[in-house]
Amino acid sequence: xxxxxxxxxxxxxxxxxxxxxxxLAIAQEYQERYxxxxxxxxxxxxxxxxxxxxxxxxxxxxxxxxDKTGKKAYRRSVTLLMQKAVQNLWGEEQIRVRVLYSIxxxxxxxxxxxxAPEQPVPVDEAMLSALKKEMYRxxxxxxxxxxxxxxxxxxxxxxxxxxxxxxxxLFRYRRxxxxxxxxxxxxxxxxxxxxxxxxxxxxxxxxxxxEDGFVLLFPNENAKEVxxxxxxxxxxxxxxxxxxxxxxxxxxxxxxxxDAIAAxxxxxxILTQEALFEERIGRLAEEIVxxxxxxxxxxxxxxxSGKTTFSHRLSIQLAAKGxxxxxxxxxxxxxxxxxxxxxxxxxxxxxxxxxxxxELFNHDMNExxxxxxxxxxxxxxxxxxxxxxxxxxxxxxxxxxVIEGIHGLNDRLSYSLPVESxxxxxxxxxxxxNIDEHNCLPTTDGRMxxxxxxxxRTRGTSARETIAMWDSVRRGEEKYIxxxxxxxxxxxxxxxxxxxxxxxxxxxxxxxxIDKECPEYLEAxxxxxxxxxxxxxxxxxxxxxxxxxxxxxxxxFHV
Numbered sequence: 001x002x003x004x005x006x007x008x009x010x011x012x013x014x015x016x017x018x019x020x021x022x023x024l025a026i027a028q029e030y031q032e033r034y035x036x037x038x039x040x041x042x043x044x045x046x047x048x049x050x051x052x053x054x055x056x057x058x059x060x061x062x063x064x065x066x067d068k069t070g071k072k073a074y075r076r077s078v079t080l081l082m083q084k085a086v087q088n089l090w091g092e093e094q095i096r097v098r099v100l101y102s103i104x105x106x107x108x109x110x111x112x113x114x115x116a117p118e119q120p121v122p123v124d125e126a127m128l129s130a131l132k133k134e135m136y137r138x139x140x141x142x143x144x145x146x147x148x149x150x151x152x153x154x155x156x157x158x159x160x161x162x163x164x165x166x167x168x169x170l171f172r173y174r175r176x177x178x179x180x181x182x183x184x185x186x187x188x189x190x191x192x193x194x195x196x197x198x199x200x201x202x203x204x205x206x207x208x209x210x211e212d213g214f215v216l217l218f219p220n221e222n223a224k225e226v227x228x229x230x231x232x233x234x235x236x237x238x239x240x241x242x243x244x245x246x247x248x249x250x251x252x253x254x255x256x257x258x259d260a261i262a263a264x265x266x267x268x269x270i271l272t273q274e275a276l277f278e279e280r281i282g283r284l285a286e287e288i289v290x291x292x293x294x295x296x297x298x299x300x301x302x303x304x305s306g307k308t309t310f311s312h313r314l315s316i317q318l319a320a321k322g323x324x325x326x327x328x329x330x331x332x333x334x335x336x337x338x339x340x341x342x343x344x345x346x347x348x349x350x351x352x353x354x355x356x357x358x359e360l361f362n363h364d365m366n367e368x369x370x371x372x373x374x375x376x377x378x379x380x381x382x383x384x385x386x387x388x389x390x391x392x393x394x395x396x397x398x399x400x401x402v403i404e405g406i407h408g409l410n411d412r413l414s415y416s417l418p419v420e421s422x423x424x425x426x427x428x429x430x431x432x433x434n435i436d437e438h439n440c441l442p443t444t445d446g447r448m449x450x451x452x453x454x455x456x457r458t459r460g461t462s463a464r465e466t467i468a469m470w471d472s473v474r475r476g477e478e479k480y481i482x483x484x485x486x487x488x489x490x491x492x493x494x495x496x497x498x499x500x501x502x503x504x505x506x507x508x509x510x511x512x513x514i515d516k517e518c519p520e521y522l523e524a525x526x527x528x529x530x531x532x533x534x535x536x537x538x539x540x541x542x543x544x545x546x547x548x549x550x551x552x553x554x555x556x557f558h559v
Contacts, residue, residue: 009059017054024050024197027062036064036223039073039196047522050197051147065223068471069522075218077145077196078205079107082216083438084187085134086111095121096163100213101239102440105220105227108236110213114163118247120212128207128214135205138185142200146183155179158188166436169255173262173535192439192530211236235430238491242432245276246497253434254441254533261501261535269498270541277496277547281310284425284490285317288400294423295369296401297325300408300484301427302477304450306494306547310427311404312557313545324398330405330413332377333361337384351476353407357386362416368395369421406476409484426488429495435533444474445530446500453506454551463510467520499548501537506552 004019010030017026027038027050040063041048044056047069063070079099086097094114101108111121150158152174158181159167167190171179181190184199196202206217206226220227246252249272251260260269288294297318299311315325333356334340343349360377367374376391395401407413409424431446448470455461485491508531514524539552549555 006054007057008054011061019055020053022051022053023048023060026054026060030062034062034064036066036070037196037201038062038064039070039201040194042522045516045521047194049147049194065219071218071223073194073196074202074223075107076191076193077199078202078218079216079438080145080182080184080187080189080191080195081135081138081199081202081205082109082131082207083189084184085131085138087187088134089127089130096437099216099438099440100243100434101236102442103210103215103232103236103239104230106215106217106229107440108210108213108215122212123209123214125209128209131207131214135202135207138199139202140200142198143185144198145195147195148181148183149178150181152177152179155181155190159190162188164189164437166253166255166434169253169259170436170533172255173258173533175532189438190436192435193526232486234426234486234488234491238493239430239432242430242493242495246432249497251433251497253436255436257433257498257501258533258535261498261537266498266537267541273496273498274543274546278313280492281313282317284492285314285321287490288318288423289321289323291423293420294400295395295421296365296403296414296417296423298408298414298422298424299402299404299427300406300410300425300481300488301494302447302481303473304447304454304551305427305429306450306550307404307427308559309545309547309550309555309557310492310494311402312559313547314425315402318400318402322398323400324396325400325402326393328401328403330356330361330403330407332379332386333357334379334386336386351406351480353410353412353480356405356407356413358413358415362414365401365414365417368393368401369417371395406481409488410480411487423490424488425490425492426485427492427494428485430493431495431500432493432497433500443495445527446495449500449503449507449527449531450551452510453503456510457506457551457553462513463507463524464514464518464520467514467523494547496546496548498537500531501534502539502542502548502552504531504534505536505538507531 005016006019008015008017023041031038042061042063044058065071065074083097095111096114097109098112099107099109111123113121152171156168156171179190181188182195204219204224204226207214208217208229215229217226217229219225251257288297299307301307311327315327318325335355335357341349341352341354349355364374364376373392373394375388376393377386378389378391380387409426414422429447430443431441433441435441452463452466455466511524511528514521542548544554544556550559
């Protein structure tokens with residue numbers, strides 16, 4: 001076969017290569033055309049690592065560290081580099097690293113001793129300096145990151161021997177007969193997704209001490225510059241509290257959740273989680289009542305956080321404690337569509353603050369605060385115009401507005417309202433599950449799957465359309481929501497520990513409907529692989545007021 005030539009269309013150019021040429025060799029030819037490192041390729045609409053080889057005619061394009069998929073591969077590879085450095089430095093002392101949460105542009109990690117897995121090993125500056133130095137040494141050595149395909153039973157045995165119990169559990173429920181593992185200088189591990197070819201690619205990272213461990217930092221917008229670390233105390237402690245609760249239920253990873261489903265503990269899990277949820281909302285309502293003088297409960301959070309169900313359930317708890325809550329959507333303060341700002345592509349920018357009539361909102365809220373009767377607007381989404389239909393409101397002593405909208409936490413929205421009249425809540429679905437000890441479960445994936453299921457049911461939007469617009473949604477969140485999250489009085493986690501096992505049944509058919517030729521196919525395939533980790537869980541036992549009902553249907557609220 002050595003003489004056989006393969007014809008490839010690379011960036012619109014017809015090129016011929018000997019059969020079996022590596023993608024790495026081809027990428028090196030084209031690298032100078034790109035500012036950022038090429039780390040993966042798309043070959044005939046399939047994502048491929050650079051170590052793979054050309055075997056048939058087709059189309060080839062490159063993925064760099066500036067692309068979303070390339071960024072993920074880079075992060076994964078740096079994480080493996082860090083794990084190997086920890087083993088080199090402290091392996092003899094039986095010290096391991098656990099990757100716990102994604103925070104900002106980094107992963108929060110803790111060192112643990114094998115004989116005390118729940119107790120973090122204190123990290124000092126000398127240890128962090130040694131870790132950085134060892135990682136740098138391996139980058140300079142440009143060590144190959146080798147991929148091996150092994151039998152699933154063999155993988156289970158391997159991870160049992162290595163003491164990686166979370167991975168052993170994960171693969172017990174694996175349907176496919178083979179598993180890809182990665183090897184870096186004899187260190188073996190499994191990762192959810194592809195890797196770069198060698199450590200020489202991993203030049204941009206940092207480690208910084210935080211809480212009981214450290215944060216492994218990555219680049220963000222600029223792929224050749226490590227993003228600065230902005231501590232998010234409220235976010236960190238919300239994640240920690242959720243994780244501690246999951247651990248208390250003995251469900252900290254997907255494998256442990258699958259164990260619980262297989263053991264028939266589903267109803268117990270649902271009831272326990274919902275009881276915790278209700279208790280937390282009740283405590284929050286009590287906090288609002290105790291604060292006194294709060295008239296505007298401002299709720300904001302990213303897409304598919306369950307804001308609508310949450311605002312209804314909070315309103316019920318507030319009513320039970322003697323207040324008169326009025327759910328209130330900020331959307332009614334949209335400016336008429338012909339006055340709406342446009343983004344750089346000339347599309348209506350419905351996510352920016354200027355899409356709302358901020359002046360009118362402040363005027364009306366101050367009038368209400370003064371005890372006056374106000375005729376509130378209603379936005380007609382069909383005509384794209386604001387209307388008045390005698391929606392009269394007057395705030396008495398016990399009345400409160402429960403205001404929901406993406407700009408709720410931005411003080412520019414409510415600039416003229418007294419600080420003491422506002423109570424701000426940030427809500428997001430921050431999943432407390434991890435895939436295993438070294439793979440965080442991306443919270444954005446959980447929210448995207450929620451949205452795919454909900455939009456197909458309520459808006460007739462296909463999974464392909466939802467995936468296509470997701471990057472734009474995420475950009476809006478980064479700009480208008482996340483910068484204000486730490487300014488909230490309370491951060492509320494709306495993720496349910498069991499939800500992805502339930503959503504799987506609804507999401508899989510929608511994702512399988514995406515055609516292989518579509519640009520969104522690669523993302524759909526990735527999400528299907530992700531959902532494949534979960535055992536399915538039927539929704540019959542889930543109550544009508546559960547936040548998950550906002551997405552799968554059957555809610556007692558108008559959502």
